[in-house]
Amino acid sequence: MVSMEGKSGLVTAAGDGIGRASALAFAAAGATVLVSDLDDDAGQETVRLIREAGGTADYLHADAASESDAAALVAKVLQIGGTLDFAHNNAGISTATKPITDQEGAEWERILAINLIGVMYGMKHQMRQMKDQGEGGAIVNTASTAGLSGSWGLSPYVSSKWGLIGLTKTGAIEGSSAGIRVNAICPGATMTTALQHWSEEVPEQFQQVLDAIPLGRGAESEEQAAAVVWLCSSAASYITGVALAVDGGMTIPR
Ligand SMILES: NC(=O)c1ccc[n+]([C@@H]2O[C@H](COP(=O)([O-])OP(=O)(O)OC[C@H]3O[C@@H](n4cnc5c(N)ncnc54)[C@H](O)[C@@H]3O)[C@@H](O)[C@H]2O)c1
Secondary structure, three states, X not given: OOOOOOOEEEEOOOOOHXXXXXXXXXXXXXXXXXXXXXXXXXXXXXXXXXXXXXXXXXEEEOOOOOHHHHHHHHHHHHHHHOOOOEEEEOOOOOOOOOOHHHOOHHHHHHHHHHHHHXXXXXXXXXXXXXXXXXXXXXXXXXXXXXXXXXXOOOHHHHHHXXXXXXXXXXXXXXXXXXXXXXXXXXXXXXXXXXXXXXXXXXXXXXHHHHHOOOOOOOEOHHHHHHHHXXXXXXXXXXXXXXXXXXXXXXXXXX
16 A cells, blocks of 8 residues: 555545545545535545544535635645645536436536636645745646547546546646645446445346446445545656546557
């Protein structure tokens, strides 16, 4: 396991799924972690799990779409850990599938506000702080395999994730002179609560998705988290601007 000893940072949407696994993995690697979410009970439970395992964490309520919340998260990390060394901008939502001919602007605006513009606010305040500290830093954004291809009925989600990869690459260029690395992970199907429900509701459809994955199964959240922590660690010191597919080979061109 890589070491994040002495480092501190934040994870958004860390009350469940990939975000919770990421917060737990950063803490297990020795970091001080600020957990944030909209759901306070879920976020506090992540903190409890970290502390139970001997790690150091705190919680702050934050809406991933809000610029003032993004700034507050950075301030809180400084309060609990002294420096902002890493950030995992993980929050992202999707909606029911619907073709472009039936799309509504309001739904697009909501998805873009959380999945794309909110990450820009996060990066804005995180990169300002990292530049002020003068010792570099690492940011990982959670994109998706949906940001690497098209997908029927998911135009707002797909567009937000393609945009997020563009934001990541631009952040990598802008942060490079200050030693700030910015990368994205592109998870494939990952066995979070929502996906677990989906697999139970439509098992045949779910099996078809799994059958299309070369490794033959969905990812565990911990497998996404391992990639995030590694990208933020010194083991990935020469990697920036990458959109890393963590997808069991799902996006291998065939
Ligand atoms: N699960 C997958 O298969 C999968 C695949 C590709 C990409 N992703 C991406 O991974 C990220 C996490 O997905 P997940 O499936 O682990 O999450 P999830 O749906 O399990 O939700 C995680 C947390 O997000 C919180 N949340 C929702 N809206 C929020 C907001 N506006 N601000 C703060 N917190 C908010 C929820 O309260 C919840 O605790 C998302 O960006 C998602 O697009 C997931």
